[in-house]
Amino acid sequence: MSQDTPCIAVCMIDPTTKLCFGCGRTLPEIARWGGMSRDERLAVMDGLASRMNDAGLPAMARKRG
Template identity: 75%
Template sequence: MSKDTPCVAVCMIDPKTKLCFGCGRTLPEIARWHAMERAERLALMAQLPARMADAGLSPFNTAPKPA
């Protein structure tokens, strides 16, 4: 994925928090992502780790596990 997106291709919304399990964005944020200015996207991406932690969600790790 691009460095300008937090998407990790795990697109599932938590019914309780309304946040994507993969990236921490809401559906409205995901829908307007490409219409946002780059500065707005970067500012939102900076908030996502804390947002997910506050919601009790762990960032989804897409890195392959070592053998």
């Protein structure tokens, strides 16, 4: 099974937006990640760049596993 992930090992949560500075996910998303279907993970990942942009957080390099 593929472990598609946006994680880039920069695991810090922005206190204002509650988003991870590295990947843009919320803590609940990170906690559920392993239990999500691949389609759910891909759907979250598809929105991360705009989520980070909307929150005013810097875009970091993204990877897909």
